[in-house]
Amino acid sequence: xxxxxxxxxxxxxxxxxxxxxxxxxxxxxxxxxxxxxxxxxxxxxxxxxxxxxxxxxxxxxxxxxxxxxxxxxxxxxxxxxxxxxxxxxxxxxxxxxxxxxxxxxxxxxxxxxxxxxxxxxxxxxxxxxxxxxxxxxxxxxxxxxxxxxxxxxxxxxxxxxxxxxxxxxxxxxxxxxxxxxxxxxxxxxxxxxxxxxxxxxxxxxxxxxxxxxxxxxxxxxxxxxxxxxxxxxxxxxxxxxxxxxxxxxxxxxxxxxxxxxxxxxxxxxxxxxxxxxxxxxxxxxxxxxxxxxxxxxxxxxxxxxxxxxxxxxxxxxxxxxxxxxxxxxxxxxxxxxxxxxxxxxxxxxxxxxxxxxxxxxxxxxxxxxxxxxxxxxxxxxxxxxxxxxxxxxxxxxxxxxxxxxxxxxxxxxxxxxxxxxxxxxxxxxxxxxxxxxxxxxxxxxxxxx
Numbered sequence: 001x002x003x004x005x006x007x008x009x010x011x012x013x014x015x016x017x018x019x020x021x022x023x024x025x026x027x028x029x030x031x032x033x034x035x036x037x038x039x040x041x042x043x044x045x046x047x048x049x050x051x052x053x054x055x056x057x058x059x060x061x062x063x064x065x066x067x068x069x070x071x072x073x074x075x076x077x078x079x080x081x082x083x084x085x086x087x088x089x090x091x092x093x094x095x096x097x098x099x100x101x102x103x104x105x106x107x108x109x110x111x112x113x114x115x116x117x118x119x120x121x122x123x124x125x126x127x128x129x130x131x132x133x134x135x136x137x138x139x140x141x142x143x144x145x146x147x148x149x150x151x152x153x154x155x156x157x158x159x160x161x162x163x164x165x166x167x168x169x170x171x172x173x174x175x176x177x178x179x180x181x182x183x184x185x186x187x188x189x190x191x192x193x194x195x196x197x198x199x200x201x202x203x204x205x206x207x208x209x210x211x212x213x214x215x216x217x218x219x220x221x222x223x224x225x226x227x228x229x230x231x232x233x234x235x236x237x238x239x240x241x242x243x244x245x246x247x248x249x250x251x252x253x254x255x256x257x258x259x260x261x262x263x264x265x266x267x268x269x270x271x272x273x274x275x276x277x278x279x280x281x282x283x284x285x286x287x288x289x290x291x292x293x294x295x296x297x298x299x300x301x302x303x304x305x306x307x308x309x310x311x312x313x314x315x316x317x318x319x320x321x322x323x324x325x326x327x328x329x330x331x332x333x334x335x336x337x338x339x340x341x342x343x344x345x346x347x348x349x350x351x352x353x354x355x356x357x358x359x360x361x362x363x364x365x366x367x368x369x370x371x372x373x374x375x376x377x378x379x380x381x382x383x384x385x386x387x388x389x390x391x392x393x394x395x396x397x398x399x400x401x402x403x404x405x406x407x408x409x410x411x412x413x414x415x416x417x418x419x420x421x422x423x424x425x426x427x428x429x430x431x432x433x434x435x436x437x438x439x440x441x442x443x444x445x446x447x448x449x
Contacts, residue, residue, distance in 0.1 A: 001154040003196040006048065006440070007169060008160045010056075010064040011037035012188045020096055022060075022162075023089035030063045037189035037215055038064045042071030044191065044214035044440055049073055051155035054148070056084040056162055064189070065160040078160070083144035087137045087164035091120050116178040134168075138178045141168035142200075149196055162186075170194065173204045174404045180396040185210045185428045187220050191440050195406075207406045207442055209430035214440065218274060219414050220428040227375040228416035228426070230366060233276070234390065235294070235381045237287040238263040239409040243447035247321050250314035250348065250449065255285045263410035263436055263444075264293035270435035271412070272297035279379040280365060282309035282386065290410065291381035301379075308361035311383035312449060315348025341399035351399045355389045358382075362390050363421070370420040384449045387413070394425050408433045408444035 011034030015022045022028050030038065041064075050072060055065035057080040065078040092100050101108050111118045115134040122131045148157060159169070163186045170176070170184060173194055186192075191214065193207035212220050222228050238260030242249045256264065267290070276298045281291040283305040295301050317325050325333050329346065336343045344350045362380075369376045382390075387407045389399065394415060397404065407413075412435075414428040433442045 001198070003149060003153055004156045005148075005173075005194040005196065006045070006050075006156070006158050007166050007192040007194065008041055008064070008068070008158070009163055009166055009186045009188055009190050010061045010160060011035060011041075011067075013060040015094075016188065018096070020094055021089060021092045021100060022086060023093040024058065024086055025093040026058050027094075029059050034060070034064070034188065035067060038067035039071070040215050041189045041191065042068040045158070046071050046073065047439055048158075048441075049156065050076055050158045052076070052148075052152050053078045053158045053160075054081045054084060055160040056080070056086065056165070057082065058085060058162070061160050061162060068158075068160065072158075076158075081144065083140050083147075084159065084161040084165055085140075086162035087133050088131070089120070089133055090122055090131075112182060114179065115181040134164075134178050134181050137164055137168045138172055141165060141172045144169065145173060145200055149200055153198075166192065170206065170209070173200075174206050174395075175397060175401055176395045180424070183395060183424055183427055185220055185223070185426055187212050187217075189215060190220075193441065203403055205404055205406050207431060208433075208440070209427060211429065211432060211434060211440060213432065213434045218270065219412075219432075222416055222428075223418060223426060226372075228418045229372040229375060229420035230370040230417050231375070231377045231428075232365070232415045232417075233271070233274070233377065233379045234387055234413040234415060235267065235287075235290060235379065236384055236387050236407045236409060236411050237282075237290040237381060238267075239445050239447075240286050243409060243445040245321065246447040247319065248314045248317045248325065248449060249286075250311050250318040251284070252318050253285045256289045260286070260409060261289070261293065264290045266436055267410050267412065268294045268297055275377045276301050276379050277376045278369060279303045279381070280306050280309070281381040282311070282383060283307050284310055284383070287381040287383060291379065294379065294381070306361050308357040309380070309382040309386050312345070312351070312354045312385040313348040314345050314449070316346040317348070337403075339400065340402045351385075351389070351402060354385055355393070355399050358386045358389050359393050362393075366417060367421040370417055372420055387411075391427070391430060394427060406431050406442060408442040410436065410444070411442065 013028040015028035053076040120131045121128045167184045191211040195205040238256045240254045241257040281288045388405045391405045411431040413430045416426045
């Protein structure tokens, strides 16, 4: 029984516009632009029926929730929750980022590079106390989930909150460690979708991260102050007939069906004005066809083939429907669903082998094209399993989190490397499928790999 959670960040606030640090300061309110952004979110959510609606009690989130509420099909009254307050940065609130950099250079460097170790000394009646903002926020997010998921099993929940707490809600749900706090982007009025399969101890799927297309933004812009050294557009291939039938493909060279070609054409149209400098594709036909269709709007861009991006080899499972595999390999199939990292495909690969080759190829691309003086945008076209392991790796997850990531047919994910190959990535968006015309939810085929 799936519990769906849609998480929204508040619209642009007065402090956002002034580039001031807000934290839990409640002076900041929505700007006119922020109000317009909130209306766009409301319109994007019109087709979703919610069973519960929670928001942070701070003004900027409360105002955003109030505007969104006007557009919802069922007139839920938004409920303020203390556990959705923003990260507590008492010594930095109301300061500009530049002022913080100048007054607290070592602390700011720790905040950016080792957020899980970042601390502030705050005064209390009993004396000074060490406060760890990110670790405290992570625990706060876990407390929210413990109550909300138990209360709303099988329902759909809407949350309107802030940059920091949204990150920790997503991270704590799918197991991303606190040190990756800055790896997740949250744009004003973005939309995120999580699917809980049961309680907190059960798998949670990140369906999408930081959707902004409902606001007329094709892809999230890089974090200021300058473009990343390299940006990668990671695309899964369009639908095949075997996807539609839930027949296992693996390394069998199955072409796109007509739906898949149309999905690729929609991706091409959506990305036609996006800079692309180089493209790499799995050498199998379905991602290669997808890349070639996308590049019809980028005729001068070279396309390289990469065998290491081929789909996982399912061995004896390839060419079979799930029902056929269940009849012959029932116990192993269930193990694949429950603990994929433990499965050796009969006469095929295990997940660690796929992980090793995909990550090696990915890192080589990043290292080759990372250039802060001449930023590049690289298109990578691959497969479900390949994309999942890459995204897990980027988020600091292990192979046992494989099913926590969703990759729809022709979905686009955007990854920036602000500091180049040696620095941590920023996932700007994951599993963007809105341009296929299905709204904010991924409605592509849920077929086998």
